[in-house]
Amino acid sequence: xxxxxxxxxxxxxxxxxxxxxxxxxxxxxxxxxxxxxxxxxxxxxxxxxxxxxxxxxxxxxxxxxxxxxxxxxxxxxxxxxxxxxxxxxxxxxxxxxxxxxxxxxxxxxxxxxxxxxxxxxxxxxxxxxxxxxxxxxxxxxxxxxxxxxxxxxxxxxxxxxxxxxxxxxxxxxxxxxxxxxxxxxxxxxxxxxxx
Amino acid sequence: xxxxxxxxxxxxxxxxxxxxxxxxxxxxxxxxxxxxxxxxxxxxxxxxxxxxxxxxxxxxxxxxxxxxxxxxxxxxxxxxxxxxxxxxxxxxxxxxxxxxxxxxxxxxxxxxxxxxxxxxxxxxxxxxxxxxxxxxxxxxxxxxxxxxxxxxxxxxxxxxxxxxxxxxxxxxxxxxxxxxxxxxxxxxxxxxxxx
DNA sequence: TCTATTATTGAATTATTATTCATTATTAGC
DNA sequence: GCTAATAATGAATAATAATTCAATAATAGA
Numbered sequence: 001x002x003x004x005x006x007x008x009x010x011x012x013x014x015x016x017x018x019x020x021x022x023x024x025x026x027x028x029x030x031x032x033x034x035x036x037x038x039x040x041x042x043x044x045x046x047x048x049x050x051x052x053x054x055x056x057x058x059x060x061x062x063x064x065x066x067x068x069x070x071x072x073x074x075x076x077x078x079x080x081x082x083x084x085x086x087x088x089x090x091x092x093x094x095x096x097x098x099x100x101x102x103x104x105x106x107x108x109x110x111x112x113x114x115x116x117x118x119x120x121x122x123x124x125x126x127x128x129x130x131x132x133x134x135x136x137x138x139x140x141x142x143x144x145x146x147x148x149x150x151x152x153x154x155x156x157x158x159x160x161x162x163x164x165x166x167x168x169x170x171x172x173x174x175x176x177x178x179x180x181x182x183x184x185x186x187x188x189x190x191x192x193x194x195x
Numbered sequence: 196x197x198x199x200x201x202x203x204x205x206x207x208x209x210x211x212x213x214x215x216x217x218x219x220x221x222x223x224x225x226x227x228x229x230x231x232x233x234x235x236x237x238x239x240x241x242x243x244x245x246x247x248x249x250x251x252x253x254x255x256x257x258x259x260x261x262x263x264x265x266x267x268x269x270x271x272x273x274x275x276x277x278x279x280x281x282x283x284x285x286x287x288x289x290x291x292x293x294x295x296x297x298x299x300x301x302x303x304x305x306x307x308x309x310x311x312x313x314x315x316x317x318x319x320x321x322x323x324x325x326x327x328x329x330x331x332x333x334x335x336x337x338x339x340x341x342x343x344x345x346x347x348x349x350x351x352x353x354x355x356x357x358x359x360x361x362x363x364x365x366x367x368x369x370x371x372x373x374x375x376x377x378x379x380x381x382x383x384x385x386x387x388x389x390x
Numbered sequence: 391t392c393t394a395t396t397a398t399t400g401a402a403t404t405a406t407t408a409t410t411c412a413t414t415a416t417t418a419g420c
Numbered sequence: 421g422c423t424a425a426t427a428a429t430g431a432a433t434a435a436t437a438a439t440t441c442a443a444t445a446a447t448a449g450a
């Protein structure tokens with residue numbers, strides 16, 4: 001018998017995140033990923049059926065993880081809807097601050113996948129976003145939020161904004177301070193630009 | 196002698212926008228583009244040196260055009276900074292409302308290009324964004340806008356939000372009303388979510 | 391009508407790379 | 421130490437698709 005050495009599946013996923021972030025999914029080759037992961041090219045296929053599923057696994061992991069963590073924030077009933085929204089922003093930022101490459105892959109590659117087929121990760125992603133929607137609905141009911149806001153539109157508004165800022169930061173983590181970005185996002189989300 | 200029939204360059208560009216929107220840049224083949232444009236595959240190379248330059252030409256056209264049009268809005272001194280910002284939103288929305296496919300291509304493919312090489316369209320794109328920044332700076336000086344806002348962060352914030360909403364709409368123009376989206380964007384940008 | 395010139399064609403070429411698979415390496419249990 | 425099983429390898433295969441180019445078509449001017 002022979003037992004698997006180390007955790008190659010994890011190595012490959014982490015290598016893929018780096019390579020995808022650097023070159024984009026379609027420009028990345030299996031050879032690059034295997035080199036980055038220090039395994040043979042063929043070995044990747046012992047862990048993943050094909051290149052696309054590597055990408056899907058990345059998002060699977062990400063949203064599964066985020067959804068679960070987010071539950072902690074929303075179930076705390078001492079917090080107001082606005083505070084919970086802030087918590088949601090924090091969660092996203094904290095998740096990506098550990099891994100700028102993951103932020104880049106997320107921003108650049110997820111959309112394609114979202115509209116392609118029925119991807120398994122889509123569920124977790126949608127569940128995550130839906131929790132945010134609930135928060136906003138609740139805030140409107142309590143008259144804490146502007147009543148004319150369309151929930152879906154707000155969802156895409158704030159998520160697009162956050163994504164774009166994460167991307168900016170991830171391309172150049174030393175140039176921008178993620179906490180400054182975070183503070184601005186929270187303020188703009190709640191109060192907008194006009195003084 | 197023989198003269199070129201019709202405007203094949205334009206036909207190819209328009210075909211490419213459709214094909215890129217449907218399949219994404221990397222999944223699109225020259226054969227698909229040539230079929231959509233009703234020309235032979237080889238003919239594309241009479242007008243564009245390669246596939247990538249087709250994409251670049253699309254953005255070249257877009258931002259050149261938008262920057263020039265935007266000059267009209269900013270040079271009108273009767274308008275306040277907030278009104279000018281609204282005008283900028285209108286301009287973007289109007290440009291894409293004619294061509295949802297172009298919106299999809301913009302959202303999905305521009306980022307890759309932006310960080311790849313020094314693309315010629317980047318200039319026009321940046322010039323466009325910089326005009327927006329000027330507006331905000333001006334609004335802050337007149338104390339009309341929140342003074343703590345970081346100009347770069349706001350730029351990425353609002354642009355990410357708009358992009359994401361354009362994409363949502365472009366994927367399904369019949370389901371979402373772009374004018375509702377537009378109204379929500381303008382409000383959220385200026386006053387945020389909190390009532 | 392003929393010819394020179396340029397436009398267009400699409401099959402052939404070429405390059406790239408995802409995926410396969412025959413071979414080799416490793417080790418758990420005996 | 422031997423063996424049976426599985427892990428890992430990386431060169432060979434196969435498929436895809438960008439790009440080229442020899443052949444053909446069209447037309448302006450003579």
